Amino acid sequence: MASDIETKTDSKEEKPAANIQSPYFKNVRGFFEGVTLGTRFSFRFFREIIRPRYEFNEFLKQSYLIGYRSLPLVAITGFIMGLVLTIQSRPTLAEFGAESWLPAMVAVSIVREMGPVITALIFAGKVGSGIGAEIASMKVTEQVDAMEVSGINPFKYIVVTRILAATIMLPLLVIAADAVSIYGSYIGVNLKGTVSFHLFFLQVFQALSFSDVFPATIKTFFFGFTVGLIGCYYGYNSNTGTEGVGKAANSSVVFGSLAIFIIDMIAVQLTSIFN
Amino acid sequence: MESIVAEVNHIKKSFGTKQVLKDMNLKIEKGENLVVFGKSGSGKSVLIKCLVGLIEPEDGNVILFGKDITGLKESELNLVRKKVGFLFQSAALYDSMTVRENLEFPLRDLKKLPREEIDTLVLDVLKSVGLEEAIDKMPSELSGGMRKRVGLARTLILKPELILYDEPTTGLDPITSKEISHLILDVQKKYNAASIIITHDVECARITSNRMMIIKDGISVAEGTFSELSESKDEWVRSFFK
Numbered sequence A: 001m002a003s004d005i006e007t008k009t010d011s012k013e014e015k016p017a018a019n020i021q022s023p024y025f026k027n028v029r030g031f032f033e034g035v036t037l038g039t040r041f042s043f044r045f046f047r048e049i050i051r052p053r054y055e056f057n058e059f060l061k062q063s064y065l066i067g068y069r070s071l072p073l074v075a076i077t078g079f080i081m082g083l084v085l086t087i088q089s090r091p092t093l094a095e096f097g098a099e100s101w102l103p104a105m106v107a108v109s110i111v112r113e114m115g116p117v118i119t120a121l122i123f124a125g126k127v128g129s130g131i132g133a134e135i136a137s138m139k140v141t142e143q144v145d146a147m148e149v150s151g152i153n154p155f156k157y158i159v160v161t162r163i164l165a166a167t168i169m170l171p172l173l174v175i176a177a178d179a180v181s182i183y184g185s186y187i188g189v190n191l192k193g194t195v196s197f198h199l200f201f202l203q204v205f206q207a208l209s210f211s212d213v214f215p216a217t218i219k220t221f222f223f224g225f226t227v228g229l230i231g232c233y234y235g236y237n238s239n240t241g242t243e244g245v246g247k248a249a250n251s252s253v254v255f256g257s258l259a260i261f262i263i264d265m266i267a268v269q270l271t272s273i274f275n
Numbered sequence B: 001m002e003s004i005v006a007e008v009n010h011i012k013k014s015f016g017t018k019q020v021l022k023d024m025n026l027k028i029e030k031g032e033n034l035v036v037f038g039k040s041g042s043g044k045s046v047l048i049k050c051l052v053g054l055i056e057p058e059d060g061n062v063i064l065f066g067k068d069i070t071g072l073k074e075s076e077l078n079l080v081r082k083k084v085g086f087l088f089q090s091a092a093l094y095d096s097m098t099v100r101e102n103l104e105f106p107l108r109d110l111k112k113l114p115r116e117e118i119d120t121l122v123l124d125v126l127k128s129v130g131l132e133e134a135i136d137k138m139p140s141e142l143s144g145g146m147r148k149r150v151g152l153a154r155t156l157i158l159k160p161e162l163i164l165y166d167e168p169t170t171g172l173d174p175i176t177s178k179e180i181s182h183l184i185l186d187v188q189k190k191y192n193a194a195s196i197i198i199t200h201d202v203e204c205a206r207i208t209s210n211r212m213m214i215i216k217d218g219i220s221v222a223e224g225t226f227s228e229l230s231e232s233k234d235e236w237v238r239s240f241f242k
């Protein structure tokens, strides 16, 4: 059995197009081929986005599906994140007698790091995989071909709209998640002892500065763009066949999540240089 | 030669090391139904995808309505494609749209068309495949045969001059298959379009074909009318008709 699988992948290596579809790059050559094709794919996105025609209605529809439909999930996880972070931090701060710093500390860690990264990861899991699977299945069922035959540019209609929607909706989702999360933290603070709503938010807003909020918001655009791009890339280049759909969804999540951490690391370095 | 609608000259196409089309030639005239037979995997779908430029052949050329489409700019290619209807093997209905939206989709470039006119076009074409009641359904709510018919309606809405049918009856029961075959015949009469019909279905070929072609290993091995080929001396050719 095992050798069967081996020969199968070997024969696929003849064609680069099939090689990039393996969820984990098998070798160095495959990796660089993947990077090259991925870069070309993103260049094509920038080329197509500036040229008419503009698929504005489809963009709005995708924004609704990608953004609004993810709101409940993002809000619930945000709330729990704020609550748990607060409950977990309290004993440590209490040891130093610094319990009054709790709102400030939690707010800063949520806005700077936890909110963007956790929301983006959930976004990659829900939206990235959804995009990958949907486009791959459109490919399998020849819908992409059908579009092209009727004279409509499928890259514009399917890919550009989704990447753009993901880029714009994720920052909005992160803002929502941050807000709910800080509210969760307020509940967490009030589980033991009482802090008035007014005082809590006064402390939160005093703790947050422009240099916390601005870089964190900028990086979420990159998160959104990358998740959209990776999902579309794996969907659009998937193997024709039903197993291609599963692989596309899987690769979208794996590489989307990985990319989020890499971008986050770069963003942290850049922010610390500029500060 | 005015009446030649499409022409394929010596095209070759391989995927990886596998050569799917070796030296394909094909000509089709206005108002003619050409049925193509061939084993599964013999490259029939690849052939008609080359014909509309979905797949680019490595060698040879494709001429549609007197225009060589190899190396044509996208905008020019799209103009030619507007005259071609393609019924995909899987019907290729857009999952996220209703039947009505599916049918309106090819019309979206004709923006000047008033709303009422679009509605009549959609209804007319649905009526001609006998599915008016399905207009507001989603593709997932339709049976296989209904999907094929909606797919056919969508290819007909632009009144194409050349229609490519990729296995229109595969996976359908004999009665529905027959209905679809007669539908293809009706379309030929009504629109005077040329059609290439890919199928394994002998009954469908008998009903619809004016001329037939059999392909094997990437080349065309036999051509003729239905009765000529079904009584061919070649055992292999005859075996398709059993």
Ligand SMILES: Nc1ncnc2c1ncn2[C@@H]1O[C@H](COP(=O)(O)OP(=O)(O)OP(=O)(O)O)[C@@H](O)[C@H]1O
Pocket (backbone or CB within 6 Å): A240, B015, B020, B038, B039, B040, B041, B042, B043, B044, B045, B046, B047, B089
């Ligand atoms: N995009 C592609 N990438 C790689 N190989 C392909 C591609 N499209 C087709 N092929 C290969 O080309 C060969 C011919 O495929 P094609 O779909 O034309 O067969 P077919 O004659 O239509 O068969 P069927 O009757 O089953 O539809 C197959 O072996 C298939 O694996």
Ligand SMILES: [Mg+2]
Pocket (backbone or CB within 6 Å): B044, B045, B046, B089, B166
């Ligand atoms: Mg086929």
